[in-house]
Structure formats: structure tokens, C-alpha cells
Amino acid sequence: MFLSSHTDAPSVELEDELVGQIIALNILLGGGSKHTTANRLNELFAEDTLKLALTASQRIAKLSSSEDDPRCSNETLLWNWYIDAYAVRNDWHHERHLRSQCYLWSLEEHVHFSAQVFPLALKFLLSESGHYKLSDRDHAMAYSLMPILHTSDWWECESENSRVPRWNKAVQQGHSDIVWRKLLTETLDFEPPPQQ
Incomplete structure (x- = not known):
């Protein structure tokens, strides 16, 4: 994966792609200011990467304005960043x-979820x-989703015996009204990740 193999000395040519990775990591690590994100990245990656994080x-x-570059499709960029960030976070x-304290989804579960919502x-x-x-x-749909996606533990399960991530539990318990169910089941065609 990209960050796993390019964190020692990022070149100028890799800056734009790395910025994309940092945006995804910002989401996965809980959001916050660019300085907060940089501090978190500093625990994981090299100093050069930290400097790039500060200017992300x-x-x-x-990065997002080049319509001529198919690499800049929002969905394509997100897919690549998200899968790479998943691998980096798992390695971390x-x-x-x-591992005994943080029960993570499998790659298949991440793919299933990110393809529908991210x-x-x-x-x-x-x-x-x-x-x-x-x-x-x-905008209304995204605004409803972001509070959960911005938490730092939405991908985790509560115990080793549980295969229900906290995101699913939040949907079931905290957002079980008719509007939320309609959003997930009809608008986004949401299905829970496959149980293992």
C-alpha cells in the first residue's frame, strides 16, 4: 500500500497523492484541525510526511480541481485512499x-462499507x-452521516465475540427513526457488512 512503502522520504512528485492519503487518515483518526492530524501522523510516519500534513x-x-485527470475522480481518489489508510491503520x-483491545473489520467488510457510504x-x-x-x-444525507464517520472508533466492535461494529450499533440504537432508516435502506441502498 502507498503509505506503507513511501513514508521514509516522500518525493515532490508524490506530494499530491500523499495529501489525499492524509485527508483520508484525518477522517479515520477522528478528524480535527490540520495540526491535530499532524500530531497523530507524527506518531506513525516520518518527519517529511508530517511537514506535508501541515500543508495538506x-x-x-x-488536487480536486483537475477535471482532465481521471485520477481526480472523487470516488476513485477516495477508494484508493481509504483502502490504503485501512492497511496503515491495521499495521499501526x-x-x-x-489487537486484543481494538477489534477491526476485515478488508472485505471495509470494502463493502466504503463502496456504499464513503x-x-x-x-x-x-x-x-x-x-x-x-x-x-x-448535503442533507451527508450531514446526517458525518457525525458517526468523524468518531475515532466507528469501525470497532465492542468485544472479541461481537461482529457488530459501533457504526451499525449507532444506526440501530441512536438513529432508528423513520428518516434515518429511509436514508440507509432506500437512498444509499445500505446493507450491513457481511457477518463472519
Whole structure:
């Protein structure tokens, strides 16, 4: 995966792609300011990567505005960043022997979830920074999803015996009204990740 193999000395040519990775990691690690994100990345990656993290917010426009580059499709960028960030985060937990405390989804479960929900989340983030125009309908849907996606533990299960991630539990318990169910089942065609 990209970050796993390119964190020692990122070249100038890799900057734009790395910025994308940082945006995804910002989501996965709980959001926050660019300085908060940089501090978290500093625990994981090399100093050069930290410097890039500090300028990431200024480079989103450049990365997201090139319509001629198919690499800049919102959905395509998100898919690649998200899967790479998944691998990096898993490696981070394994290296710190936190597997017994943090029960992560399998790659298949992540793929299943991200294919349905994360493209909308990315569009929302880009719209908030002024780089993407969401329809009123899409904005309302994304606004409902983001509070859960911005938490630092939405991918975790509560115990080793549980295969129900906290995101699913939040949907079932905290957002079980008719509007929320309609959003997930009809608008996004949401299905829970496959149980193992």
C-alpha cells in the first residue's frame, strides 16, 4: 500500500497523492484541525510526511480541481485512499499490540462499507471546504452521516465475540427513526457488512 512503502522520504512528485492519503487518515483518526492530524501522523510516519500534513489543507483545491485527470475522480481518489489508510491503520494497531483491545473489520467488510457510504462522505468534506458543489438532497444525507464517520472508533466492535461494529450499533440504537432508516435502506441502498 502507498503509505506503507513511501513514508521514509516522500518525493515532490508524490506530494499530491500523499495529501489525499492524509485527508483520508484525518477522517479515520477522528478528524480535527490540520495540526491535530499532524500530531497523530507524527506518531506513525516520518518527519517529511508530517511537514506535508501541515500543508495538506492548502493543497486540496489543486488536487480536486483537475477535471482532465481521471485520477481526480472523487470516488476513485477516495477508494484508493481509504483502502490504503485501512492497511496503515491495521499495521499501526498490530505493531502496538492493540489487537486484543481494538477489534477491526476485515478488508472485505471495509470494502463493502466504503463502496456504499464513503463517496458521499468525501463529497461532503470537499463541499465544506468549497471545492465541490453538493445538491441540497445529498448535503442533507451527508450531514446526517458525518457525525458517526468523524468518531475515532466507528469501525470497532465492542468485544472479541461481537461482529457488530459501533457504526451499525449507532444506526440501530441512536438513529432508528423513520428518516434515518429511509436514508440507509432506500437512498444509499445500505446493507450491513457481511457477518463472519
